[in-house]
Amino acid sequence: MAKKLDSSFLNMFLSLVLVSAGMAAVLALVYISTKEPIARAEKQKTENAVKNVIPAFDKLLIKKIAVEGADSITLNYGYKSDSLVGIAVETFTNKGFGGKIKCVIGVLPNGNINNIGGFEMRETPGLGTKLKDAKFLTQFLGKNPVNFKLKVKKDGGQVDAITAATVSSRAFCDAAQKAFTAIEKGGKK
Amino acid sequence: MSNLKYFTNGLLKENPTFVIVFGTCPTLAITTTALNGIGMGLATTFVMVFSNMFVCMLKNYIPDKVRIAAYIVIIAGFVTVVDMLMKAYTPSIYAALGIFIQLIVVNCVVLGRAEAFAQKNRLWPSILDGLGMGLGFTLALTLIASVREILGSGSFFNVKFVSEDAKTILMFLLPPGAFITYGFLIVIVNRLKKAINI
Numbered sequence: 001m002a003k004k005l006d007s008s009f010l011n012m013f014l015s016l017v018l019v020s021a022g023m024a025a026v027l028a029l030v031y032i033s034t035k036e037p038i039a040r041a042e043k044q045k046t047e048n049a050v051k052n053v054i055p056a057f058d059k060l061l062i063k064k065i066a067v068e069g070a071d072s073i074t075l076n077y078g079y080k081s082d083s084l085v086g087i088a089v090e091t092f093t094n095k096g097f098g099g100k101i102k103c104v105i106g107v108l109p110n111g112n113i114n115n116i117g118g119f120e121m122r123e124t125p126g127l128g129t130k131l132k133d134a135k136f137l138t139q140f141l142g143k144n145p146v147n148f149k150l151k152v153k154k155d156g157g158q159v160d161a162i163t164a165a166t167v168s169s170r171a172f173c174d175a176a177q178k179a180f181t182a183i184e185k186g187g188k189k
Numbered sequence: 190m191s192n193l194k195y196f197t198n199g200l201l202k203e204n205p206t207f208v209i210v211f212g213t214c215p216t217l218a219i220t221t222t223a224l225n226g227i228g229m230g231l232a233t234t235f236v237m238v239f240s241n242m243f244v245c246m247l248k249n250y251i252p253d254k255v256r257i258a259a260y261i262v263i264i265a266g267f268v269t270v271v272d273m274l275m276k277a278y279t280p281s282i283y284a285a286l287g288i289f290i291q292l293i294v295v296n297c298v299v300l301g302r303a304e305a306f307a308q309k310n311r312l313w314p315s316i317l318d319g320l321g322m323g324l325g326f327t328l329a330l331t332l333i334a335s336v337r338e339i340l341g342s343g344s345f346f347n348v349k350f351v352s353e354d355a356k357t358i359l360m361f362l363l364p365p366g367a368f369i370t371y372g373f374l375i376v377i378v379n380r381l382k383k384a385i386n387i
Contacts, residue, residue, distance in 0.1 A: 007254035015251050019259045023266030030270045037277035045280065120284060126221040126342055126362035129285075164359060 046090065046104070049118025053106025054078045054086030065182040073182040084109045089182060090118070093175035097167045098122030101131070105179045111144045113176075121168075128168035136162055136169070145180050195314040199321030206329030207378040211298035216330060217367040219289050223346050226334030228282040229289060230327025232271045234320065236293050239267045241307040241319035248308045260303045261294070268293045298326060329374075336370050337361045 005011045050060070057078030064072045076088040086109065092102045104118035119132040130136055139160055140148075150173045151157020152166060161169035205211045212233075219225045243263045251259045272290050275283040283290065293299065302322050307315040338344055341361035343351035351357065360366045 004249055005252045007252040011252045012255045016255055016259055016262075019247065019251070019262050023262055027266055027269055030273050034273045034277040038273065041277060041280045122288065124362075126338075127359075164363075 049104040050088040052117045053115040075186045089179040091175045091179035093171045095171040123168045127165045195317040196321040199325040204325040205298040212296040220334035222338045223334045226330035230330045234323025236267045237319035237323040240264045241315040244303040244307040245315035265294045
């Protein structure tokens with residue numbers, strides 16, 4: 001077996017540079033080859049979510065509404081034979097237990113919530129992640145924020161929070177509220 | 190001397206989770222569903238096989254004084270590779286594991302095996318050691334996660350076997366449940382090991 005290199009300055013310098021350069025090359029290669037699949041997977045996810053939350057449409061119009069500095073909420077207006085069938089709102093909140101929560105809320109032209117999906121979050125697995133379970137979400141379906149207060153019961157609203165995940169439930173209410181504010185700004189057309 | 194024993198070593202005899210008690214941070218944090226356990230375990234296995242392989246191949250060209258720095262660069266590189274691959278091809282598991290994939294970098298079982306095994310052994314044993322240790326880690330995570338998922342959410346691999354409203358033992362999904370499950374499983378596995386004498 002060959003002898004180990006001495007720990008001389010030059011050897012240490014060269015070996016670290018070469019190891020780093022080698023790994024950088026590997027990373028660059030993987031980055032280039034996965035860039036497209038990653039973008040596709042993300043786009044696919046959003047598209048599926050949009051399709052799931054509003055009734056069938058044949059034309060989609062996208063509008064971005066700026067909120068809170070650099071962030072924006074995307075409104076997807078779905079049309080079928082030129083009449084609006086629903087708006088899929090890609091909304092978010094930063095108040096989650098694990099930071100940002102993103103989800104897509106589908107709203108009918110009359111303002112009722114049609115369906116909710118496309119969750120992206122870092123909530124506690126098994127607790128906060130129950131946000132995406134039907135048990136929590138069904139209470140929102142068919143509701144209109146005009147007469148349904150989007151706040152958990154503890155805060156004087158009408159939303160049943162998830163046991164042991166009040167912070168996450170609150171965060172979802174915040175995201176939903178943002179979605180409706182965005183619709184007001186974006187108009188219902 | 191058969192190379193096979195390097196592989197089986199990590200599965201039970203020196204299981205990284207139950208015997209060496211390495212890498213407890215991801216073990217406790219992500220074992221809430223069995224699927225997460227398997228995903229995390231396999232990601233770690235991938236990293237360990239490649240980091241052991243590269244550390245072993247480069248061991249004579251890396252001076253002793255900077256070896257840890259060089260190993261960490263190699264490990265971090267492969268973790269990022271896994272990260273990007275999972276993001277591209279298994280987005281749902283990636284979404285559930287989140288930050289813990291990146292944290293494989295500081296999982297001491299990876300650096301531990303590079304330091305304690307790969308830099309002192311030949312290529313094939315090192316690769317097999319990485320594979321065995323990784324799969325041992327996967328097995329352990331899946332076992333802990335199964336117990337926690339069954340008791341905590343009343344499901345197994347996301348298949349629910351209790352009704353939606355049933356009260357499950359929520360504590361098992363929370364950190365204390367992780368510690369309790371982990372502690373009891375260490376006792377059981379080590380007793381078992383003694384009983385079958387390996």
